[in-house]
Amino acid sequence: MQVNQTLSTLSDMAFATSVVVYVLAMMLYFAEFASARARHSERERAAEPVAAPAASPPVSGTATDGSVVGRLEPEPRKPWSERFGGMAVAVTVLAALVHAFSLVTRGFAVGRVPWGNMYEFGSAICLAAVVAWLVVLYRQSRPQRSTTPASKLRGLGGFVLLPTTLLLFLSGTALYAQASPLQPALQSYWIWIHVSAAIVSTGVFMLAGVASIMFLVRLRHENNPLRAEGIGSRLPTSQALDRIAYRATVLIMPVWTFAIMAGAIWAEAAWGRFWGWDPKETCSFIAWIVYAAYLHARATSGWRGTRAAWINVFGLAVMIFNLFFINIVISGLHSYAGL
Amino acid sequence: MSTSFLRRILGFLRNTWRGLTSMRTALVLLFLLALAALPGALLPQWSLNESNVRDFADEYPRLAGFLDDIGAFNVFSSVWFSAIYVLLFVSLIGCLLPRSTQYLRQLRARPVRTPSNLSRLPHHAEGTVPLPPDEMLAVTRRKLRHWRSEERTEQDGTRTVSAERGYLREAGNLVFHFALVGLLVTVAGGQLTRYEGQVVVQADGSGFCNSGTYNYDSFRAGPTVDGTSLGEFCLRVDDFDVDYLHTGQAVDYHAEVRYQSGEDLDDGTWRQHSLKVNNPLRTAGDRVYLTGNGYTPVFTVTFPDGQQRTKRTQWKPVDGTTMLSQGATKFDRPDMPDEQRRHRNQLAVTGLFAPTPELDGKVLSSRFPALNDPMVAVDVLKGKLGYATGKSQSIFSVNQELIDSGDLNRVARENLSVGESISLDDGTTVRFDGVQRWVNLQVSHNPFQPYVLVFAVAVIIGLGASLSIKRRRIWVRITPGGSAGSGEAASTSAVEIGGLARTDQAGYGEEFTRLSGELLAGGTGSTSSAAGEENSRGRSS
Ligand code: HEM
Numbered sequence: 025m026q027v028n029q030t031l032s033t034l035s036d037m038a039f040a041t042s043v044v045v046y047v048l049a050m051m052l053y054f055a056e057f058a059s060a061r062a063r064h065s066e067r068e069r070a071a072e073p074v075a076a077p078a079a080s081p082p083v084s085g086t087a088t089d090g091s092v093v094g095r096l097e098p099e100p101r102k103p104w105s106e107r108f109g110g111m112a113v114a115v116t117v118l119a120a121l122v123h124a125f126s127l128v129t130r131g132f133a134v135g136r137v138p139w140g141n142m143y144e145f146g147s148a149i150c151l152a153a154v155v156a157w158l159v160v161l162y163r164q165s166r167p168q169r170s171t172t173p174a175s176k177l178r179g180l181g182g183f184v185l186l187p188t189t190l191l192l193f194l195s196g197t198a199l200y201a202q203a204s205p206l207q208p209a210l211q212s213y214w215i216w217i218h219v220s221a222a223i224v225s226t227g228v229f230m231l232a233g234v235a236s237i238m239f240l241v242r243l244r245h246e247n248n249p250l251r252a253e254g255i256g257s258r259l260p261t262s263q264a265l266d267r268i269a270y271r272a273t274v275l276i277m278p279v280w281t282f283a284i285m286a287g288a289i290w291a292e293a294a295w296g297r298f299w300g301w302d303p304k305e306t307c308s309f310i311a312w313i314v315y316a317a318y319l320h321a322r323a324t325s326g327w328r329g330t331r332a333a334w335i336n337v338f339g340l341a342v343m344i345f346n347l348f349f350i351n352i353v354i355s356g357l358h359s360y361a362g363l
Numbered sequence: 364m365s366t367s368f369l370r371r372i373l374g375f376l377r378n379t380w381r382g383l384t385s386m387r388t389a390l391v392l393l394f395l396l397a398l399a400a401l402p403g404a405l406l407p408q409w410s411l412n413e414s415n416v417r418d419f420a421d422e423y424p425r426l427a428g429f430l431d432d433i434g435a436f437n438v439f440s441s442v443w444f445s446a447i448y449v450l451l452f453v454s455l456i457g458c459l460l461p462r463s464t465q466y467l468r469q470l471r472a473r474p475v476r477t478p479s480n481l482s483r484l485p486h487h488a489e490g491t492v493p494l495p496p497d498e499m500l501a502v503t504r505r506k507l508r509h510w511r512s513e514e515r516t517e518q519d520g521t522r523t524v525s526a527e528r529g530y531l532r533e534a535g536n537l538v539f540h541f542a543l544v545g546l547l548v549t550v551a552g553g554q555l556t557r558y559e560g561q562v563v564v565q566a567d568g569s570g571f572c573n574s575g576t577y578n579y580d581s582f583r584a585g586p587t588v589d590g591t592s593l594g595e596f597c598l599r600v601d602d603f604d605v606d607y608l609h610t611g612q613a614v615d616y617h618a619e620v621r622y623q624s625g626e627d628l629d630d631g632t633w634r635q636h637s638l639k640v641n642n643p644l645r646t647a648g649d650r651v652y653l654t655g656n657g658y659t660p661v662f663t664v665t666f667p668d669g670q671q672r673t674k675r676t677q678w679k680p681v682d683g684t685t686m687l688s689q690g691a692t693k694f695d696r697p698d699m700p701d702e703q704r705r706h707r708n709q710l711a712v713t714g715l716f717a718p719t720p721e722l723d724g725k726v727l728s729s730r731f732p733a734l735n736d737p738m739v740a741v742d743v744l745k746g747k748l749g750y751a752t753g754k755s756q757s758i759f760s761v762n763q764e765l766i767d768s769g770d771l772n773r774v775a776r777e778n779l780s781v782g783e784s785i786s787l788d789d790g791t792t793v794r795f796d797g798v799q800r801w802v803n804l805q806v807s808h809n810p811f812q813p814y815v816l817v818f819a820v821a822v823i824i825g826l827g828a829s830l831s832i833k834r835r836r837i838w839v840r841i842t843p844g845g846s847a848g849s850g851e852a853a854s855t856s857a858v859e860i861g862g863l864a865r866t867d868q869a870g871y872g873e874e875f876t877r878l879s880g881e882l883l884a885g886g887t888g889s890t891s892s893a894a895g896e897e898n899s900r901g902r903s904s
Contacts, residue, residue, distance in 0.1 A: 204612065207614075214641075274831075278826045281822065281826055296805050298815065301439050303403075303404045307404045313393050313400070324387055324390055350404065
């Protein structure tokens, strides 16, 4: 098993490029965020309680309205904030493509899965989080979803990319590892199953956690418009944020359960027992319990809003702790996945 | 008085039970469980790594004493951890039983009556459809054919349809929670009946049989295992090899083994298996794992009277990446009937072994884990090795006390390549013959493992169903609308539709919009009719 140096260098370059492009996207999101103030707060005070009328006629040019067909109305110039937002999304997509390219070339360079050490793992988690974010935007941009159009969600974008770029940067510097083949313990098809499930779960939980944090900020503002005004007034509604957090968590909880169980099945073959309270196993178990608590809180009166959101944030904290602290500081069987 | 006392007690018990099985208690217990597991991740644990616990205790002796007293180094078998999960599972079962009967009742119940005011529901749509009520009813029936539905006629003759869907959600949820109980029970069963043994085997065709615990270097077992009925099999290790990268990173360990179990034991058949890190041998209800390896330098001692003894004792790697190893190979002088004299003429060859030697002057270290002209740097010690003292001895070293007391003396120090030998003053020679490899094998047994897997799969399936399926209701009220001529039957229908998602699940709005649109279009499929001013409001849109 020889490492292909050309591909590995290419992968490193793509990785660095994607970080730069992500930073650019993040700045664009924040540019939209900053310049959106007037528009957002106006609209909120005036129109929000009525909830965007779902049946309002679609934007010009649909076939049902004969008079419009063929007539080219000069589009009103979009305000700057809208244009920043549109660019931000486009740049995010570009960054994600470059990022994916970096992972794929890394995989080909070493002839194995591109998540064999912490650098690759962290990078893949970030990609999962970004893709999850793009999926949310895409789903909300479909016409049936006019209650919260994508443009109103974009305010979250910068806050999703902030931790993502940070983690990506950390992975690329402190955690960076040269391309090399896998240790024997990792040579199993379970690495495809277990680790990819863990990566996707961690990425989506990251999105959910960010949405819950911003939900808490936004709710502060909604309860008292004078509080947290700078950020709160420009965020999506608390309802929309709560929904993103909840749906992301609900979607990914079975995947996370599966990731843990696949890990147990693998451990049975590799370490001689399916569960041994290794620090990584323990911490994953704790995260699972916390997310189960989140789901229960959503079904318990008095816990639904703020408290549930705090639990979700706590869940994310456990996941991050599990990723960094357990891999780096505490010695366990997972430590080789490290540096 | 006594009856009222009894009643008070009963009331207290009932309240306790209600409290324990409430969702809020479950929530608190879940938190406690997460919290209680935390020290298990942060502190070293006896069951995982004793030396880490000892290091910790050396560093913080007072804290460690306290922590050990409260079981913080043994979290997962501590009283408090068990108490929390037992309470949680009692709460769970207390919550599940009534929920199951309730669910069975619901399965037989008919969808509820249409509320009189549909516009108060979270989802609502209305419009006029150019179909007579009967046909509209037929359309509705067709559209809702995958729903459990019930048609009713209200007092004024208005026809309504109530429909409900997503019953599998609760079924999934119950399966999930019951499977958790099953998981707990089967894991506990495994704890009682499991065993695990470790044994070092030379990879030169040597082997062992799983016939008793005495064959193991260490053996741990659950309380129901007395060691008399282990799964019967025998195993030999013919060869062991490791592939290394040029960096010294190992990329593949494999041991070629032969084994026999069941009928093979009687007719002497041996089967082959290539034992690898992710490929254990499964036989006779047991699993055999390759968990470690090392080198065995082979030494031959020729005593002055011409007698020879060859010994193969494993040495233990002290550096995992270069496989520099250390150990002690011990020899008894043969044919020396006098105990006293024999014990004073024992020999130990002890020191370092380097698979790929690197010499700094005479100091030996290793550059690479594979064999390239291997070398040992040994001290030959002569005297009393102290087997007789009754103290347990490490096989990797000699007793330092005996050296200090002068009972054991160094008689030579030399670096040897394969084939070289040392001659001692008394005419004894010690030759370094060569190297072979040893492997550490672990034999594990847990008869409950397949059942654990079954419940784990049920947990995932139940959870998936419970989280992805929505329980939702829809009601359609059809009133005769205007007609072309008076006196004739109505040729249009006024249709009012209401919807309600019964669970916290967001996302019914989309389906409702589509369905109500289709209904209001008279089932023609086009949803862009003029009809629906839909007010999907509230959090469930
Ligand atoms: C080992 C302890 C428990 C774990 C790990 C656990 C886990 C979960 C999970 C992951 C869900 C999500 C499914 C969903 O939201 O539909 C859930 C739902 C639920 N659990 Fe538990 N649970 C436990 C104990 C309990 C107990 C003790 C009760 C009763 C007091 C309970 C009652 C419920 C109910 C009613 C739901 C449905 C909530 C809903 O529909 O959103 N659970 N549980």
